[in-house]
Amino acid sequence: MKAIMSGNEAIARGAYEGGLRFASAYPGTPSTEILENLPQYGDKVYSEWAPNEKVATEAAIGASIAGVRSLCAMKHVGMNVAADPIYSFAYTGVTGGFVMVVADDPGQHSSQNEQDNRNQAKSAKLLCLEPSDSQEALDFTKKAFALSEEMDMPVLMHVTTRICHSKCIVETGEREEAIVPDFEPKIKKYVTVPANAKVLRATLEERLARAEEYACDCEFNRVEMHSTKIGVISCGVSYQYVRETFGEDASYLKLGIVHPLPDRLIKEFCSKVDKVYVVEEMDPYIEEHVKALGIECTGKDLIPKFDELNADIVRKAFLGTEPEMYKSDMSTVVRPPTLCAGCPHRGLFYELSKRKNLMITGDIGCYTLGMAPPLNALHSCICMGASISQGHGASIALKDAGKDTKVASVIGDSTFFHTGVNSLMDVIYNGGSNLSIILDNRITGMTGHQQNPGTGYTLMGKEAPEVDIPALCKAIGIKDENIITVNPNQLEEVRFALDTLLAKDEPTVLITRWPCVLKKFSPQDIDEFPTLHKSQCEIKQDACKNCKICVKTGCPALISTKDSVSIDRTSCNGCTVCRQVCPFDAIEEVTL
Amino acid sequence: MSEVRNILLVGVGGQGTILASKILTSGLMKAGYDVKMSEIHGMSQRGGSVSTQVRYGDKVYSPIVGKGSADVIVAFEEMEALRWLDHLKIGGTMVINDFRIQPVPVNLGMAEYPEGIIEHLKGICDVKAFKAADIAAELGNPKAMNIVLLGALVKSMGGLDEIDWDAEIEANVKPKFVELNKKAFHAGYEL
Numbered sequence: 001m002k003a004i005m006s007g008n009e010a011i012a013r014g015a016y017e018g019g020l021r022f023a024s025a026y027p028g029t030p031s032t033e034i035l036e037n038l039p040q041y042g043d044k045v046y047s048e049w050a051p052n053e054k055v056a057t058e059a060a061i062g063a064s065i066a067g068v069r070s071l072c073a074m075k076h077v078g079m080n081v082a083a084d085p086i087y088s089f090a091y092t093g094v095t096g097g098f099v100m101v102v103a104d105d106p107g108q109h110s111s112q113n114e115q116d117n118r119n120q121a122k123s124a125k126l127l128c129l130e131p132s133d134s135q136e137a138l139d140f141t142k143k144a145f146a147l148s149e150e151m152d153m154p155v156l157m158h159v160t161t162r163i164c165h166s167k168c169i170v171e172t173g174e175r176e177e178a179i180v181p182d183f184e185p186k187i188k189k190y191v192t193v194p195a196n197a198k199v200l201r202a203t204l205e206e207r208l209a210r211a212e213e214y215a216c217d218c219e220f221n222r223v224e225m226h227s228t229k230i231g232v233i234s235c236g237v238s239y240q241y242v243r244e245t246f247g248e249d250a251s252y253l254k255l256g257i258v259h260p261l262p263d264r265l266i267k268e269f270c271s272k273v274d275k276v277y278v279v280e281e282m283d284p285y286i287e288e289h290v291k292a293l294g295i296e297c298t299g300k301d302l303i304p305k306f307d308e309l310n311a312d313i314v315r316k317a318f319l320g321t322e323p324e325m326y327k328s329d330m331s332t333v334v335r336p337p338t339l340c341a342g343c344p345h346r347g348l349f350y351e352l353s354k355r356k357n358l359m360i361t362g363d364i365g366c367y368t369l370g371m372a373p374p375l376n377a378l379h380s381c382i383c384m385g386a387s388i389s390q391g392h393g394a395s396i397a398l399k400d401a402g403k404d405t406k407v408a409s410v411i412g413d414s415t416f417f418h419t420g421v422n423s424l425m426d427v428i429y430n431g432g433s434n435l436s437i438i439l440d441n442r443i444t445g446m447t448g449h450q451q452n453p454g455t456g457y458t459l460m461g462k463e464a465p466e467v468d469i470p471a472l473c474k475a476i477g478i479k480d481e482n483i484i485t486v487n488p489n490q491l492e493e494v495r496f497a498l499d500t501l502l503a504k505d506e507p508t509v510l511i512t513r514w515p516c517v518l519k520k521f522s523p524q525d526i527d528e529f530p531t532l533h534k535s536q537c538e539i540k541q542d543a544c545k546n547c548k549i550c551v552k553t554g555c556p557a558l559i560s561t562k563d564s565v566s567i568d569r570t571s572c573n574g575c576t577v578c579r580q581v582c583p584f585d586a587i588e589e590v591t592l
Numbered sequence: 593m594s595e596v597r598n599i600l601l602v603g604v605g606g607q608g609t610i611l612a613s614k615i616l617t618s619g620l621m622k623a624g625y626d627v628k629m630s631e632i633h634g635m636s637q638r639g640g641s642v643s644t645q646v647r648y649g650d651k652v653y654s655p656i657v658g659k660g661s662a663d664v665i666v667a668f669e670e671m672e673a674l675r676w677l678d679h680l681k682i683g684g685t686m687v688i689n690d691f692r693i694q695p696v697p698v699n700l701g702m703a704e705y706p707e708g709i710i711e712h713l714k715g716i717c718d719v720k721a722f723k724a725a726d727i728a729a730e731l732g733n734p735k736a737m738n739i740v741l742l743g744a745l746v747k748s749m750g751g752l753d754e755i756d757w758d759a760e761i762e763a764n765v766k767p768k769f770v771e772l773n774k775k776a777f778h779a780g781y782e783l
Contacts, residue, residue, distance in 0.1 A: 004621050004629075109632045133628075133655075166630040166655035169621055237655070244653040312658045323660030325678045326717050332675045333703040335604065335695040337640035366638065374700055551699055556639050560699045570734075 001172045007163040010134040010170055011101055012037035014141030015071050016045055018097070019178035022063035023047040024056035026418065027447040028075030029110040030164040031103035035073055036450070039460045044175065049450055049459045052384070052418040053078035057085045057100060064098040064154075065190055067181045069145045073101040076115050077383065081419070086154065087124045091200040092190050093152035093207065096178070097145030100126075101157040103164050106281045107308035110446075112364065112381065114306055116282035117158055121259040125204055126156040127211050128259035129220060132239045134168040140220065140256065145178065151211050158258060160281065162237040162308065212260040220256030223269055227251065231273025233266065233286055233297075241311045242279045245318065250277075261289050270295045277318060281309050339369050341557035342573025344441050344514035346375075347488040348410075350553050350577060351495055353377040358406050358502070359394055361434075363387035363420070365412040366445045366516075374552045378410065385419025387411045391434035392427045399433070406502050407434040414444035414452040417467065421476070427507045428477035435501050435508045438469055439488075442515040442525060449519050456524060473509045488512035489575045517573045535574035535589045537567055543586035550578040550587065596649035598657040599745065602676045603668030604693045605642045608735070612666075612742040613644040615764050619755040620648045630655040639696075641672060664748045666741050669693050670709045670721075680717055685748045688713070688721040689741055720744060720783065727779050736769070736776035743780025 005013065011034050015023065023045060025035040038047035050056035053074040063070035074082060079102045086100060102120075105111040121128035129144060131137040137159065144155045188196050215221055230250035232242045239254050253269040255261070270276050270290070278287040278299035287299040302317040303309060316322055339346050349370035352360055362368055362378035363386060371378040380390055391409030398405050411420045416438050424436055444450040451457045456466045470483050484501060486493040494512070501508040515525050521532060539550075544565060551560045555578060557571040567578070567587075579587040599616070601609040613629055620627045625648040632642065645657040659678050666687045667673030673688045680686055688710055697703040706712075710721045722744070724737035739761070746752050758774050765773045 004617055162630060162655060165632060166628055167617060168628050169626060240653040310656045310658060311654045323658060324682050325660035326680055328674060328677050328716060330674060330706050330712050332671055333695050333697055333705060335641045337638040338696050340638060554696065559694055
């Protein structure tokens with residue numbers, strides 16, 4: 001059947017068709033929609049959200065060892081979290097075909113760094129496939145399970161934002177069911193004590209050599225011969241840009257397997273063309289390999305080593321041409337992303353922004369936007385779960401150095417479950433004194449509302465036990481009186497809690513509990529938060545002195561001009577933060 | 593082989609370019625074109641500038657619309673039209689929703705929203721500007737402004753009249769909004 005699918009939808013479809021039975025992931029842009037598209041195949045495929053990428057990978061590994069075709073998926077930085085299991089799973093190999101989908105984000109559309117995970121495929125010694133559009137995403141994923149079993153290697157499916165989020169026409173096929181064998185312990189294969197692992201290390205070289213031989217003649221790598229004046233080696237979405245740029249004025253070696261690289265095939269191709277270009281996004285991964293084979297080629301001396309590529313960049317670099325375009329001397333104003341109108345994080349960050357001599361360590365999520373003007377209330381963001389551990393290090397170091405700067409750490413509910421819990425244990429165990437603030441908005445927000453261990457539901461829509469955050473904090477050693485839960489839209493409550501907890505010289509936890517205003521409310525939400533979306537705020541223009549204090553909350557529903565401030569009724573969600581900060585009582589809450 | 597045609601839908605996160613582009617790409621696919629559509633999700637969605645890129649023809653390679661190559665740009669917000677001007681093909685059409693969303697720096701008094709964008713652009717390229725939200729509101733719901741803009745886009749592209757757009761609206765919109773959206777599409781088309 002013909003359908004239009006994003007790369008992520010196509011990976012989910014391909015996995016289903018390839019006999020997938022078990023999938024686990026932690027959401028992360030641009031990979032999130034892969035797992036979101038699996039519950040539609042729920043009668044054949046079990047799928048779940050795991051608390052983090054390491055757990056997801058290990059769960060999928062377990063399913064593979066049990067003999068079932070399995071998959072895990074994550075964004076590029078998630079592979080760092082999952083590196084520990086995958087580097088050793090490369091040694092053992094698989095029983096059920098295993099696919100790890102890793103989505104890189106060239107251009108950092110929604111990421112804290114830009115890392116080229118083809119390097120990790122090489123480093124971890126994985127068989128790595130890279131599709132160039134949705135059809136290949138579907139076909140490659142479908143074939144990857146059998147290939148993984150045949151080669152006895154986990155497969156890394158390397159994709160990028162433009163593959164994940166571009167929609168193309170695909171032809172879908174039928175599901176191929178795989179036989180699940182009865183469990184049989186294979187201790188020498190799966191128990192990586194040194195005696196076994198040393199043997200596996202040697203056989204891994206043999207498996208890699210076999211995979212390279214396979215890559216020289218397989219359907220994943222394709223030679224397209226046209227003009228032999230130029231030969232272009234490319235992979236992934238870059239292939240589309242070079243194909244569009246050179247047309248039939250060049251020949252192509254399009255690599256669908258990017259690890260191991262097929263030396264014989266590369267040499268053969270390069271011998272047939274006058275000059276060789278290597279066009280790839282991010283690192284000169286293929287280029288360095290080609291050069292190491294003693295083949296002269298041009299690549300990164302003409303195209304950038306970072307950011308996304310596109311056909312304009314390739315054309316300018318290799319052909320020296322630029323398109324004609326309209327120009328204007330009028331300049332635009334940047335439009336940075338902001339916390340939404342009614343976002344429950346606003347009240348907390350507004351209060352934090354008023355504090356002096358406070359270091360605020362941050363984490364990954366919508367609330368990272370607390371760093372932006374006018375709030376400017378988040379001072380670091382490194383990786384998932386890092387806020388609390390950074391805060392711990394900072395608070396100990398500051399105290400040791402004789403400084404009286406206090407430290408608060410902000411972390412979302414899903415990020416806390418991801419890796420924040422371990423960090424909080426560090427604070428408690430080692431007697432730190434930073435205030436850990438857990439922003440419980442009842443969902444995984446930034447990636448588009450995924451369930452997590454605190455929301456009461458699973459990916460497949462089943463009800464699930466909820467992690468009780470205060471009880472968890474208590475269980476790992478936070479004193480009862482050092483845990484306060486507040487409604488973050490009530491500024492006085494927030495202020496009181498911050499005063500109380502920041503005054504203490506021991507581990508403390510503040511939980512802000514209010515749902516993301518964009519989420520689909522569950523029956524429990526409606527029960528617990530009955531005032532949601534029941535009111536809006538309005539400015540009484542006769543009482544307003546145009547002092548702009550409300551605008552300092554950064555709410556995008558407030559429209560401020562030179563002469564007045566008003567509230568956009570289509571965006572206001574009635575959080576009342578602006579009403580609480582107004583010194584002239586000029587804002588009123590109107591019940592809907 | 594027919595030339596690849598390019599469309600850009602640009603706006604502000606939350607304005608809902610997604611439904612319009614979904615109907616558009618589905619219609620193009622059924623008409624037998626190769627179609628690619630690209631959009632970026634994630635952090636920029638929270639009130640930032642967003643774009644959806646649609647390309648169609650006999651065979652499409654790159655999913656990205658290059659500079660100077662969009663046959664039509666549909667700007668859901670006027671400053672976004674100015675921001676993407678360099679992507680318009682010489683001789684292409686800029687469809688602009690006469691509608692402003694103030695970015696945070698303007699709200700905070702750190703920058704001024706440029707005045708007279710639509711008039712300025714009219715002096716540079718072919719512009720079709722109208723108040724899509726008002727048109728949609730007259731039809732019953734200002735939220736249907738995206739489909740008004742879609743109608744205007746289809747008209748501006750030309751050559752797409754063979755596609756049964758009413759059927760695409762029926763297939764992609766909740767039943768109770770189908771009639772409204774059909775009216776919105778035709779209102780935009782007739783502009």
